[in-house]
Amino acid sequence: MKTVKQLQLLGLAVILVWVSACQNKPKDGLTDTYTSGVIAIAADESFQPIVQEEVDVFEGVFPLAGIVPRYVTEVEAVNLLLKDSLRLAITSRRLTPEEMNSFNSRKFFPQEIKIATDGLALITNKDNPDTLITVNDIRDILTGKATQWREIYPASQLKDIRLVFDNKNSSTVRFAVDSICKGAPLADQIKALKTNREVIDFVSKTPDAIGIIGVNWLSDRNDSTGLSFSKEVRVMSVSAADKATPENSFKPYQAYLFYGDYPLTRSIYVLLNDPRSALPWGFASFLASDRGQRIILKSGLVPATQPVRVVNIKDK
Numbered sequence: 001m002k003t004v005k006q007l008q009l010l011g012l013a014v015i016l017v018w019v020s021a022c023q024n025k026p027k028d029g030l031t032d033t034y035t036s037g038v039i040a041i042a043a044d045e046s047f048q049p050i051v052q053e054e055v056d057v058f059e060g061v062f063p064l065a066g067i068v069p070r071y072v073t074e075v076e077a078v079n080l081l082l083k084d085s086l087r088l089a090i091t092s093r094r095l096t097p098e099e100m101n102s103f104n105s106r107k108f109f110p111q112e113i114k115i116a117t118d119g120l121a122l123i124t125n126k127d128n129p130d131t132l133i134t135v136n137d138i139r140d141i142l143t144g145k146a147t148q149w150r151e152i153y154p155a156s157q158l159k160d161i162r163l164v165f166d167n168k169n170s171s172t173v174r175f176a177v178d179s180i181c182k183g184a185p186l187a188d189q190i191k192a193l194k195t196n197r198e199v200i201d202f203v204s205k206t207p208d209a210i211g212i213i214g215v216n217w218l219s220d221r222n223d224s225t226g227l228s229f230s231k232e233v234r235v236m237s238v239s240a241a242d243k244a245t246p247e248n249s250f251k252p253y254q255a256y257l258f259y260g261d262y263p264l265t266r267s268i269y270v271l272l273n274d275p276r277s278a279l280p281w282g283f284a285s286f287l288a289s290d291r292g293q294r295i296i297l298k299s300g301l302v303p304a305t306q307p308v309r310v311v312n313i314k315d316k
Contacts, residue, residue: 032279038066039279042077043090046214073169088280089271092171110273117302119215119252120264122236125207132244144187162209168192204232215252219300258302
């Protein structure tokens, strides 16, 4: 009889534990915490190098946390956030009023956190001797007003200008249309590939090509000063003046991004919709923290909160 009673008590205890576990389980089925669990995030593919570096360090600091990045176009990253497929996206823009209203109508109140300033780099083949270009020249190429290299550089031996982007839905294309072309459509002959890596490969093999990519794809990770770019291609100096000269043209070095001397800059934002303040908030806080910002500083981009070391730069 005693054994039966013990079994009954044991069974009751198991039931109580099971009921308690069911009651404590979040209604949305999510179990991640501020520093543990596994989540997916979306990031604009043009930011892949710096985002991956941040993820690797974060997972090293918090071994119980797993961040699974999806490197997609900016359009897809925002759409995934809107559909509640994930709770964190890294993009080069804020949410539009329409997108914010969509969240608010569902009782969500997303946060927007600026973590860095990025630059868009103009790259050419290493055999192309022309190294200076104005924003007006870039606009003429983008809109189809200039289609031959001689229209920009009269002494050029190259023929057709072959301009390539990373992806037709990328933040790079949006920046080109909105900020460089002032809303004018891009020329039909402009080619869109799939990734920034493909743009670098194409330009490195094509003498008459010019590409537009995120500058963090070009940083030389072996150079601790952040003053070297990838040697696969040539990085052009860009001028906001009507005529480009060595004195008024700048490469997308960190200091020039910081002071605004380089004219093609954009912000990097974390878009966060995490009402539970769980792992997405934990990762976002890390990105904005001293350690996360130092990683951005080392990458050659401009962190939102860390000071930038200014050095004298002379191009040979």
